[in-house]
Amino acid sequence: MNGMLNERKPxxxxxxDWISDQIIDKSLRPHDRVPSTNEMVTFFKVNHLTVSKGVNQLVDQGAIYKKRGVGMFVADGARETLIAERKKKFKEDYVKPMVNEMYVLGLKEKELNQLIERVKEDEYGQRRV
Structure with a gap:
């Protein structure tokens, strides 16, 4: 994210998501120190309460834990927890609407899969092996 925020989501x-991404891509591993709230306030140039709200959601999920006076750290199993949450959100936000549109357009599953393969090839240079 490189300190750049957008207006698409709070x-x-x-x-x-910035912290979660680092846990998912293994930049942050279990028991690694997470940047402090003050560091994130400075980095993103946002209000302390805004940073705290995002951090506290991760604490509530059990993805990170706080050690009073020491800092915040990645919890055991955080990566798996966050991936499971993202998959659930992906299903609700993308897959369900896509399947609904598939039915509206009268696409068959094979046609949908071909469209997905075409996008993967066009966007990412990936071909099915």
Whole structure:
């Protein structure tokens, strides 16, 4: 995210996603220190309460834990928890609407799969092996 925020979603969610992304891609591993709230306030140039809201959601999920006076750290199993949450959100936000549109357009599953393969090839250079 490189300190750049956008207007597409609330800032606290973007900060939560920024930390989550680092846990998912293994930049942050279990028991690694997470940047402090003050560091994130300075980095993103946002209000302390905004950062706290995003961080506290991760604490509530059990993805990170706080050690009073020491800092915040990645919890055991955080990556798996966050991936499971993202998959659920992906299903609700993308797959369900896509399947609904598939039925509206009268597409068959094979046609949908071909469209997905075409997008993967066009956008990512990936071919089915």
């Amino acid at each position: 800032i606290y969610e973007q900060i939560k």
